[in-house]
Amino acid sequence: MTDGKRNESPMDRVWSFFTSLKLAIFVIIILAISSIVGTIIEQNQPIEKYRQIYTDGAIRFFKALSLFDMYHSWWFLLLLVLFTVNLICCTLDRLPRVVRVVRNPKTTLDGNLEKSLGLVDRWKKKGDLSKLGETYREAMGKGFARPRMTENNGTLHLYAEKGIVSRFGVYVTHLSIIIIFIGAIIGNVLGFKGFANIVEGQSVRTVPTRGGTNHVDLGFSVRCNRFWVDFYPSGQPKEYSSDLSVIENGREVMRKKIEVNDPLQYKGIWFYQSSYGPAGASTVTLAVKSPDGGRGETISLSPGQKKEISGYGQISAIDYKTDFQGLGPALLVVLEKPGDPPAEFWLLKAYPEFDRQRKDSRYLSFAGINEIFYTGLQVARDPGVNIVWVGCTLMVIGIMIAFFMSHQRLWIRLSRGADGRVEVVLAGSTNKNRLAFEKKFEKIQADMKAVKA
Amino acid sequence: MWNVRLFDFTTLLFGVASVNYVVALYGKRETIARIGTWICILAAVVSTAAIGVRWAESYKLGIGRIPVTNLYESLVFFAWSINLFYLVVEWKYRNRTLGAFVIPIAFGTMLFALTNESSIQPLVPALQSYWLHAHVITCFVGYAAFAVSAGVAVMYLMKARREERKMTGGVVALFPSTKVLDDLVYKSIIWGFPFLTAGIITGAAWANYAWGTYWSWDPKETWSLIVWLVYAAFLHARITRGWHGRRAAILSIVGFLATIFCYLGVNLVLSGLHSYGGA
Numbered sequence: 001m002t003d004g005k006r007n008e009s010p011m012d013r014v015w016s017f018f019t020s021l022k023l024a025i026f027v028i029i030i031l032a033i034s035s036i037v038g039t040i041i042e043q044n045q046p047i048e049k050y051r052q053i054y055t056d057g058a059i060r061f062f063k064a065l066s067l068f069d070m071y072h073s074w075w076f077l078l079l080l081v082l083f084t085v086n087l088i089c090c091t092l093d094r095l096p097r098v099v100r101v102v103r104n105p106k107t108t109l110d111g112n113l114e115k116s117l118g119l120v121d122r123w124k125k126k127g128d129l130s131k132l133g134e135t136y137r138e139a140m141g142k143g144f145a146r147p148r149m150t151e152n153n154g155t156l157h158l159y160a161e162k163g164i165v166s167r168f169g170v171y172v173t174h175l176s177i178i179i180i181f182i183g184a185i186i187g188n189v190l191g192f193k194g195f196a197n198i199v200e201g202q203s204v205r206t207v208p209t210r211g212g213t214n215h216v217d218l219g220f221s222v223r224c225n226r227f228w229v230d231f232y233p234s235g236q237p238k239e240y241s242s243d244l245s246v247i248e249n250g251r252e253v254m255r256k257k258i259e260v261n262d263p264l265q266y267k268g269i270w271f272y273q274s275s276y277g278p279a280g281a282s283t284v285t286l287a288v289k290s291p292d293g294g295r296g297e298t299i300s301l302s303p304g305q306k307k308e309i310s311g312y313g314q315i316s317a318i319d320y321k322t323d324f325q326g327l328g329p330a331l332l333v334v335l336e337k338p339g340d341p342p343a344e345f346w347l348l349k350a351y352p353e354f355d356r357q358r359k360d361s362r363y364l365s366f367a368g369i370n371e372i373f374y375t376g377l378q379v380a381r382d383p384g385v386n387i388v389w390v391g392c393t394l395m396v397i398g399i400m401i402a403f404f405m406s407h408q409r410l411w412i413r414l415s416r417g418a419d420g421r422v423e424v425v426l427a428g429s430t431n432k433n434r435l436a437f438e439k440k441f442e443k444i445q446a447d448m449k450a451v452k453a
Numbered sequence: 454m455w456n457v458r459l460f461d462f463t464t465l466l467f468g469v470a471s472v473n474y475v476v477a478l479y480g481k482r483e484t485i486a487r488i489g490t491w492i493c494i495l496a497a498v499v500s501t502a503a504i505g506v507r508w509a510e511s512y513k514l515g516i517g518r519i520p521v522t523n524l525y526e527s528l529v530f531f532a533w534s535i536n537l538f539y540l541v542v543e544w545k546y547r548n549r550t551l552g553a554f555v556i557p558i559a560f561g562t563m564l565f566a567l568t569n570e571s572s573i574q575p576l577v578p579a580l581q582s583y584w585l586h587a588h589v590i591t592c593f594v595g596y597a598a599f600a601v602s603a604g605v606a607v608m609y610l611m612k613a614r615r616e617e618r619k620m621t622g623g624v625v626a627l628f629p630s631t632k633v634l635d636d637l638v639y640k641s642i643i644w645g646f647p648f649l650t651a652g653i654i655t656g657a658a659w660a661n662y663a664w665g666t667y668w669s670w671d672p673k674e675t676w677s678l679i680v681w682l683v684y685a686a687f688l689h690a691r692i693t694r695g696w697h698g699r700r701a702a703i704l705s706i707v708g709f710l711a712t713i714f715c716y717l718g719v720n721l722v723l724s725g726l727h728s729y730g731g732a
Contacts, residue, residue: 021693025686032682039672039723071670184668193665232575239578260578261663272665273578380665388667392654399650403643435636
C-alpha cells in the first residue's frame, strides 16, 4: 500500500486476497461443508464406541484429522480465523469508502452522475425558476425527505436522501460476528464448565471440569437439601428439582429450589438442574410382629447391613423393586435363623400381612423406603456470555437494517432552457430494493409534474 | 381428538387447493386458481383453529403447552407457516401461479404429519420453557420463507429455460416475469434469514438457560449453522458479486434442501438434543 504500484507488491497481493469477496464466499461454503462431517461422525465419544462402528484404519485416519473433535481441531479453528481475518479486512477495505460517501454526498446532479443513474426523468415547466425550486423543495419534503438546495451559475439543485443508516447495516452485522467470537473466546479462557453430583444432605466445594482432568474451587460450597422427582402416569419424568443452599464462610447466603430451565446463580457461577439418580444409600424400614398380635419392633436397614432381631435371627435387605410383578414396591430380604439355611423372600409394601403365610414365630412387613437421590448439576461460569448476547442482538438489528432499509437518493436540477421555460431533471437512486423504489419514484415524479408553480 | 380431525380436514383442503392451482395453471383458468386461494384462506382458518383447539385440549389433559413440541405438531405448524407466508406473497404479487409450486409443499408436509403419532404427549422437563415459543416460531417462519423461495426458484428455472430456447406459450406464460421471480427468490430469503438468525439465537439463549452452554455443536445446532451459512453465501454472492437468475435460484433450492435436512433429516437420521423426531 505504501508504494505506488498497485496490485504489484506482495503486500498488496496479500491485502487483496484477504479483502476479496471470493475468499469470503469460499470460506463460508467450506465452513458449511466441513461442518457436515462432525454431524455424521459422532463427536467426543469414548473410543470403545468408535471401535464398534469403524475399522482401526478409519479410526487412525479420523484421529489424524481430529475428526472425533473436529470443531475444536486446529484446521477448523484455522478456518474460523481465516473467516474472521477476511471479515475484518473486508470491513477495513470498504467502510472508509462508505463513510466518505455518507459524509460527502453528491448534492448536485451533473451530467456524469445523471448518466450513471437508472431512474431519470425530465420535463419542462413555465414559470419562475426560484419560485419553482421553492415549490419542488416543499413537495419533496412532503413526499420524500427535506432536501438541501444549492445554486450554481443560475442552476438550482435539490438533493434529499433517506435511510442512510442502511449503508452500515452490513458492517453492524459483521461487527456483531466478531463480538460474538470475542465473547466466546473470553468464555473459553476465563470461564469453566463442570458437573457436580451432590447426594441429598451433602455439599460440594470443588467441581471437576474438562471431563475430570481439572478441578475448580468454587470459593463457597453448595448443599443439596432435598431432591424431588415427579412422574407422568406414563412413567416419564415430569419435573425434577433440587433445594440448594449456598454456604459461604459457614453461613447460608442463598437458598433456592432449582429445576430444569430454572437455574441458581451465585457470584457469576450458575447451577443448572441436569440429571439425577439414586444415591444408593437408601434405608428401608421393616416392621417385625408376632402373629398373635404381641409386641412389635421396627428396624431400619441400610444396603448390605445385617441386623439382629432378638430371639429370632439376622435380617438383611438385598434387593428393591419399585414394582414387583404389578404388586407395587417390594423388598427382597434374607433371613438367617440359627440352625436353618438362609431364606430369601419378598415383602410387599401394599400387603403388610403377606408374610404371615410363612407361619413362623414372627412375621415381617415392609414399612417404607427412604430413597436417597443425588442431583446432577451442570456448573458453569461464563464471563463472556453477555458479550455474546450483545453480539446476537446487534446481529439481528444489523440484518434488519441491511435488508429492510435502503439508502434512497433523489436529485432535482432546475435550469433555464433556451426557450425560456424551466428545464426540470428528476433523478433517483437506491442501493437496495429497486422495484419498490421505482414505484416510489413514479409517484414522486407524478406529484412533481402535477405541482403548479 | 377434535384437533386431529381439524388437521385432517386441513390436509384435505391443501390437497384440493394444490389440485386447483395446478389445474388452473395448465387449464389457464383464473377462476379455478381463485377458488384455490379461497380454499387456502379456509385452510388457514381451520388450521389456526386446530392449533388453538389442540392447545386447549392439552390443558384439559393437564399438560398445558403450546402445540409445537413433537414432530406431528411441528409439521402442522410448518404447513401453517408456509400457507400464511404464501398467502401474503400471493396477495402482494397478485399472481396465483406461485400456488402450484408452494401449496403442494404444505400439502406434502401435512401428508407426512399424518404418518406420525398425533396424540398429545407430555413434555419432558427440558422443553418446559417460555423460550420454546420464541424459538419455534422464529425458526418456522424462517423455514416457511425458504420454502416459498425454493418454490419460486423452481418457477424461475422453468421459465428461464423456456425463454432461453425461445419457446413461447406454455404454462410459464402465466408466471410472473423472470425479473419478478428472481426478485421474489431473493425477497423471501431476506425475510427468512433474520428469522432463522433469531431462531438460532433464541435456541442458544434457551440452551444457555437450561444447560449453561449456548453452543455445543449438537447436530441440530450445527445444521442450523450450515443452513445459515448457505443463505449467507447466497446473500453475499447476490449482493456483491451479482449472482442473479439461474445460479441464485439453484442456491435457493440447495438452501431449502439443507433446511429440510436440518429440520427433519437430523432427527430421523442423526442423534442429538432435538429428540422430537426420534422413536
